[in-house]
Amino acid sequence: MSPTATLVVVDGYDASTYGERFAEVYDDWYGDVSDIEACTKRLAALSAAHGGGPVLELGIGSGRLALPLARLGVEVHGIDASASMVERLRAKPGGESVTVTIGDMADLALADPPPFSVVFVAFNTLFNLATDADQRRCLRRVTEVLAPGGVLVVEAFVPRDDVAAGAEASVAPRRITADEVVLTVSRVDRAAQTITGQHVHLRESGIRLRPWHLRYLTPAQLDALAADAGLELEVRSAGWRGEPFTDASEVHVSTYHRANVRPVREHPPADPR
Ligand SMILES: C[S@@+](CC[C@H](N)C(=O)[O-])C[C@H]1O[C@@H](n2cnc3c(N)ncnc32)[C@H](O)[C@@H]1O
Numbered sequence: 126m127s128p129t130a131t132l133v134v135v136d137g138y139d140a141s142t143y144g145e146r147f148a149e150v151y152d153d154w155y156g157d158v159s160d161i162e163a164c165t166k167r168l169a170a171l172s173a174a175h176g177g178g179p180v181l182e183l184g185i186g187s188g189r190l191a192l193p194l195a196r197l198g199v200e201v202h203g204i205d206a207s208a209s210m211v212e213r214l215r216a217k218p219g220g221e222s223v224t225v226t227i228g229d230m231a232d233l234a235l236a237d238p239p240p241f242s243v244v245f246v247a248f249n250t251l252f253n254l255a256t257d258a259d260q261r262r263c264l265r266r267v268t269e270v271l272a273p274g275g276v277l278v279v280e281a282f283v284p285r286d287d288v289a290a291g292a293e294a295s296v297a298p299r300r301i302t303a304d305e306v307v308l309t310v311s312r313v314d315r316a317a318q319t320i321t322g323q324h325v326h327l328r329e330s331g332i333r334l335r336p337w338h339l340r341y342l343t344p345a346q347l348d349a350l351a352a353d354a355g356l357e358l359e360v361r362s363a364g365w366r367g368e369p370f371t372d373a374s375e376v377h378v379s380t381y382h383r384a385n386v387r388p389v390r391e392h393p394p395a396d397p398r
Contacts, residue, residue, distance in 0.1 A: 135255075135321055135338050140229045143253060144186065144207020146335045150326070151187050151210065154300075159248060159280075163365035165194040168278065171243050171380070172199055175275050178242035183230040183263070184250035188214035188223065195222050202238070204230050231259040233266035240272035247280040251347075252339040255319065260340065264354035268383065277356055277381045280365070283374055284318070284341045299324060318342065344377050356381035359388045 147154075168190075172180050178200075185191050185203025187210050195201045202224040205211050211227060214220050226235050230246075231254055244267045254260045267277050293313050300307040311322035317340070324335040342350065348358050359382050363374035370377055382388050 135336070138336055138338055140206035140231075140253075141208070143337050144205060144210035146333070147337075148187065148207060148209035148213055150335070152189070152213065155248070156189060160365055161190060161193050164190055164247065164280075165197055167365045167367075167378075168194055168243055168245055169197040169199050171276060171278065175242040176272055178272055178275070179239050180243040180245065181235075181238070181241045181270065183233075183244065183246040183267075184253060185214065185223070185225060186210045186250075188217055188220060190247055191223050192217055192219050195219055202226075202235070202241070204228055204233065204235065206230070230254070231263045231266075233263060233270065235270065238270050240275065241270055242272055242275045243278060244271060244275070245278040245280075247278075249281050249339065249341075251279055251281060252341050253337075255338050255340045257340075257350075260342070260350055261353060264350055264356065268354045268356060271383070273383065274386055275382075276359065277351070278378065279347060279381070280376065280378045281347070282341070282376055284343055285375070304328060344379065347379065351381045352384070355384050357384040 168180060172178065180194065180199050180201050182191050182194075182201065182203040185205045186207075188203075191201045191203050191214065196219060201222075203214075204226045206227070206229050208227055211225050214223065214225065228234050251260065251263070254263055264277070271277065293315075294311065296308055296310050298306065299309045306327045308325040308327070309322060310325060311320055313320050320339045320341065322337050324337075326333040326335055344361065351358065359380045361370045361377050361379045362368050363370045363376060363378070365378055368374075
C-alpha cells in the first residue's frame with residue numbers, strides 16, 4: 126500500500142485485505158456474478174468509439190472481466206491492491222497479456238501510462254474506497270489518465286431505501302452445503318454510508334474470515350463526485366446491454382466524459398434482450 130493511502134476505517138483492514146482474503150474463493154463465488162459477455166462487448170465498443178486506445182480496469186482482481194475483454198482484441202491494463210488476486214489472473218490463459226500494477230486505485234500510480242480510451246470500475250469496486258477523500262482522489266486521477274476523448278464507466282449497485290433507512294445489522298446464511306457454511310455478518314452505518322461485513326466461512330478444517338467494507342454512493346452522489354473530478358454523465362443504463370435506467374433499477378452502469386468534451390453518440394449500445 127502506498128504511503129499516502131488512508132484506508133484505516135476498520136481495524137486491521139486496508140486496501141489489500143479484501144483481495145487477500147477472497148482470492149482463494151473469488152472465482153468460485155463470483156465468477157458468474159454478472160453478464161461478462163455483455164460487459165466486455167460494451168467496453169470493446171466504447172473503446173472503439175473513443176479512439177480505439179487501451180482500456181484500464183480499476184480493481185482488476187482475478188481477471189474475470191479483463192481476460193475476456195483482452196480476448197476481444199482490446200489492450201487491457203489494470204490495477205489491484207491484492208497480489209493474490211493478480212496471481213490468479215496471471216495463472217489463467219492470456220494472463221500474461223494484461224499489464225497489471227499492484228497498488229491502490231485511490232493513488233492510481235501507474236508507470237508511464239498511455240492515454241486510456243476507457244477506464245472502468247465494475248461490480249461495486251469503486252465503493253471499496255472507503256472514504257470520500259479516497260473516492261475523490263481516485264476519480265481525479267482517472268481524469269488525468271484518460272485520453273482527451275476517453276470515458277469512465279462505473280458499474281455499481283443503487284442503494285435501496287432499506288439500506289438507507291432500515292436494518293442496521295444482520296446475520297444471514299450465504300451458502301450451506303454438507304461440508305461448509307458461509308454466514309454473512311454485516312452492519313450498516315447510514316450516516317457514513319458504509320457497510321462493514323464478514324463472510325464467516327466455516328469448514329471442517331477451520332474458520333476463515335473474509336471481511337469487506339464499502340462506502341456506497343447514490344447515482345446522484347457519484348455524479349457530483351465525478352463533476353468534482355471534471356467529468357460529466359453521458360449516459361446511465363441499468364445494465365451493460367443499455368437497459369433503461371428507472372427508479373426501480375438495482376444496478377447502474379454510468380458513462381462519464383470530460384466536462385468540456387462533446388460526447389460521442391454510440392449509445393444506446395445494444396438491445397436489452
Ligand atoms: C469485487 S472485486 C472485483 C474484481 C473484478 N473487477 C471483477 O469484477 O471480478 C474488487 C477488487 O478490487 C480490489 N481492490 C479493493 N480495494 C482496492 C484499492 N483500494 N485499490 C486497488 N484495488 C482494490 C480487490 O483486491 C479486488 O480484486
